[in-house]
Amino acid sequence: MHLSSIHHVAIICADYPRSKRFYTQVLGLRVVAEAWREARRSHKLDLALPDGGQIELFSFPDPPPRPSYPEACGLRHLAFRTPDLDACVAHLQRHGVEVEPIRVDEYTGRRFTFCADPDELPIEFYES
Structure with a gap:
């Protein structure tokens, strides 16, 4: 395969x-x-x-609500790659989207953050 x-x-x-x-x-x-x-x-x-x-x-x-917190079995989040996390965060904030503080992946050293879509689906933005 x-x-x-x-x-x-x-x-x-x-x-x-x-x-x-x-x-x-x-x-x-x-x-x-x-x-x-x-x-x-x-x-x-x-x-x-x-x-x-x-x-x-x-x-x-x-549709029934999506169990997210505490995290449930199933798809955890949707992640998008971005070349410029700071610009991505600024864009989201200009549109009134609440964004978590930027963190650093302890294994890759790459920066990332999360926000939620209108139904509270966690969305990750991963800089690479």
């Missing part, structure tokens, strides 16, 4: 317009496709990352 990269990450949101705004206007991801799926009463938004990966943003009626 040969795996070459992550194709996409799927995220279910509680408030579709709010999450769409966060991922497109705050994070700056490009819309590839958007659809309303009547049978599921669900939006599906495909967003492009610069490396070819995608984020799929879904809305479903009344």
Whole structure:
């Protein structure tokens, strides 16, 4: 078996317009496709990352809350690589996003920080 990269990450949101705004206007991801799926009463938004990966943003009626704190089994967080963490943090703060203090990875020496998306999904920004 040969795996070459992550194709996409799927995220279910509680408030579709709010999450769409966060991922497109705050994070700056490009819309590839958007659809309303009547049978599921669900939006599906495909967003492009610069490396070819995608984020799929879904809305479903009344999704249960995501257990994050304390951390639950399953996907822990979504991480984005950035060449300039300081510029990334400044951009997020200009958009009113609360960002944790910058930390240093004890194993790699690289700087990183976290924020949360509108549904409290932890998002990491890793400088490399």
